[in-house]
Amino acid sequence: MSTPLSIKELSKKEERFTAGHRMCAGCGAPTVVKMVLMATEYPVIAANATGCLEVSTCIQQFTSWNIPWIHNAFENAAATLSGVETMYRSLKKQGKIDKEIKFIAFGGDGGTYDIGFQSLSGAMERGHDMLYICYDNGAYMNTGIQRSSATPLGADTTTCPVGSANPGKVQERKDLTRIMAAHGIPYVAQASPSNWSDLMKKVKKAHEIKGPKFMNIIAPCNRGWRSKTDDAITLSRIAVNTCYWPLFEIEDGVTRVTYKPKEKKPLVDFLKPQGRFKHLFAPENEWLLNKAQEVVDKNWERLLREEEFTAPRSE
């Protein structure tokens, strides 16, 4: 029951996410959604937290979703989908439905890291059989680039604006992927649309695991990142190659780094093309630039140690 992940075969599948949506030109999120939905043959029911993706893909009588889809509010995509999944289990028990259906919730970083966090945490703890996908663009982009707890250190946003008194966001980002892993759920992963095959393999794998699953996927936003309209994929690739956004999975407590860059690139390669980090290259902010690199190095090394430490011991 599955198409091999060859690009030719994938291109023959029916589109589950259609054109005519009103995400900005060059947005990374629609590509993430299309890849996630393409990765499986199972019928899928999706829920969406409020955010760019939700407001731009379902406007009055137009929807870009070629699958059943529900939006409720900002804070409760996971809770809403928990309800749908519970009803499905009940109908299945009553013999009113026999199809194998998969459940996916989509939320941006605002709807996942911050506003929707309690409902996400609750749904994972209750053990609902669903996959939660966070498309992380690192701020509340839909309402005008306000900082979120996913906003990287040093970034300029409208609620931590750069000026003489402030060098951008002074806090580090919340490491949500690890927080989700700490819930002890069976599958947690981080992915990037640049590495499409890795992304889809993870989605496919997640659907074969019973219980709650979480994936965090980087989704560049040229408006908020102050970059060009054509570089969403390139920037997500640089994010991976600088180890700012490592690709890994944690399955039943075993951490596996799914892609190790041959040469770890300096973080400035990721920061330079983005206007939101422009001020970091001024001499007075050198300390912050260095700190941003230190944070990436520290997290990457910890991840590698974690992989070593959790690896199943061979006899």
Added chain:
Amino acid sequence: MKLKGWKELTPGAVVTEPGSSKKFKTGSWRAFKPKWIEENCIQCLFCWIYCPDMAVKVKDGKRGEFDYDYCKGCGICALECPGKKGNKAIVMEEEGK
């Protein structure tokens, strides 16, 4: 394209037609237009997989033309296209030129 009046909308504004956004043509947003140069194309389909607007047509696993009804002209396909021997199979041109 005519929008529905409030009397014609379903209760709760539930949308009953999946994929109906296809009626909304986003091609008019475009300031730059991608041009496909077939002889440089190696059929890798990266343009298709990375396009955020499902605006690269593929038939039976073969690259077809752009769908200018929806292409927003972002240029991702052109940047990601490997082309043949360093010659891009997609170039961006200014609209209306």
